[in-house]
Amino acid sequence: MRETPLTNCEKDFVKKSVAENRRIDGRQPYDTRKAKITFGVDRGSCQVQLGQTRVFAQVSCEVAEPKPSRPSDGILFVNLELSPMACPSFEAGRLSDYGVELNRLLERCLKESRCLDTESLCITTGEKVWSIRVDVHVLNHDGNIIDAASIAAISVLAHFRRPDVTVSGTEITIHPIEERDPVPLSVHHMPLCVTFAFFEQGKYLVVDPTDLEEKVMDGKMVIGMNKHREICTLQITGDIQLEKDQVLRCSNIAVVKVTEMTELIHKALDNDRQVRASGGKFGFAESISIEKVTSNQMKGSEINMEDAEEQASALVLSDQDSETPSDTIEDEETVVHVLNKGVGSIGQGGASQWTIDEEEAEKMQTEVKFKMTRTKSAHKNLPTATDGDLGDNSEEEETIVLGQDMKIISQQERQNSQKMQTKTGDVKMKKGKKYMKK
């Protein structure tokens, strides 16, 4: 389904507000949205909410043959799914260009940065290794999917436990969860992505763009970094030309954001571990508030109202200057009368413009009568369709004509009353079947 295109007004508004260092949702240009990480009951599943963007990730493992070029390395496969559930412009099934871009970014961030120790996934060299698969599904798209997806993917890799394996001779035993405690994966470091959106050919930049800002931006830069200040991936997309110091400045900002986010992930993991250890309830169901089945809440945010009054009065004054004096509202009448809950009125309003004067009403009536008499005489002169013989020698039953008030009058009756009634509006109807009674 095609997206509705963004109006020019909206685009200009967003660009103007970014130029004034303000954002539509009230954030500062370098602020990210609040992230919320919840883990599921199963090991290796989590949901991440970055503002309204929601992403779900799941890890699964199986034993497979290693790649021939790397016989002692396990396999890590990362996949990001964009379904129409997230945004109607995403196609089901076929991966669009945007999907390919996101997938490659996520792959580079996780696989090529060697965040997961693949050598520890080896069971027997050249024959059997663990193949770990991370699937990320986008549930709701409100901008910046890549950040949310990277948080979800790395949290889920840290959360997952794979079954324990013992190799004795040529026998390999995979212990089910009931027998032996599953083993965590060895994650070296946590690479997280931070997205920067650029406006006006790189002049203005915001961190963590929402969907609206993404549609308006000129281009974006994604930096994947871990908390040790190592850049794992860097990519610039879009029609922008940057200077070297802009790139360096962005990487400095990214360091701060990544450190914050890594702490948040660790806290979430700790919470989950404690709850599981103490035997409490955990999982997705616990994180959704009980009052609503579908929960889509927004926390109240503070808005700066200090200069609102001045701006409002300035606007009103400028309006007053431009309009004619008769249209302005006088000061005494700006009192609001509260009628009901949520209903208020200012002033009484003018007289109703819909009523007609008595004189005018009489005039109108005489006009109508005149018109009617004229039509009547016209009708008398012209032969009507119902005059004359309708041909009673037809084999069908006699024709029934519907009178003006839709009463069924037989032809004879009608001929009798022809002179008495006016004939406007007669409808002739041939009676084919006997379903109508006289």
Next chain:
Amino acid sequence: MFSCYIVTFCSPRIRKTSSMAGMELLSDQGFRIDGRKPKELRRIQCRLGVFNQADGSAYIEQGNTKVLAAVYGPHETAGGRGKALHDRVLVNCQYSMATFSTGERKRRPRGDRKSKEMTMHLQQTFNAAIMTSLYPRSQIDIYVEVLQSDGGNYCASVNAATLALIDAGIPMKDYVCACSASFVKDCPMVDINFLEESSGGPELIVATLPKSSQIVFLEMNSRLHEDNLSKVLDVAVKGTKDVYQVLDNAVRDHISEVSAFHKLDQS
């Protein structure tokens, strides 16, 4: 900790050097695997106007990487008026690797994820460089074919496409020159080949407009510490300036040859 029957050899994971036995990316004397110094580019040979069917074409060899590029356009948008942009030209790229270009035979020359990604990157790069507002409702096609891949595929593709666009006479803001760089043993290296790429060290690819040093494309793989980013970026941008020198000389030589030929024809 589980006990594994086969003992895997422990190598430092922070910066994984070449897994091949004994091969060092940077020797003690400061030479690389192929004998270059760290700041040296590979030998670039290029030729313009290799095809007569295409509006513009070029062939470039950067070391052992060989790339062909062909440009068609500006012409009417294929696919009807649906895809045409009302105020600028549509740049359509296709990046394809020949099946014989890599060590192991490639099953799919185009259409897999990495090729699609490359295609998008090329499109984006040239959208920024071509003066798109001069040809509204039209389309420019850029086809790039990699004949032999030895590292720096994207860079060679961008350089070849630039030459092909110049050969086709399409106005651009500036040359687009691309170069890659890496960081091994505290030393930034420029223009990396396949062995250095696959060793796992960081790889930074940058495409710039050389006269203004503005970056139109930047991509980095593997891990690089933030403190070293500035050095590596500098080296890469300098590399693009050197590439620009080579390409510019090649273009001027080509034009003087062609114009000399025409003068002889007229006389």
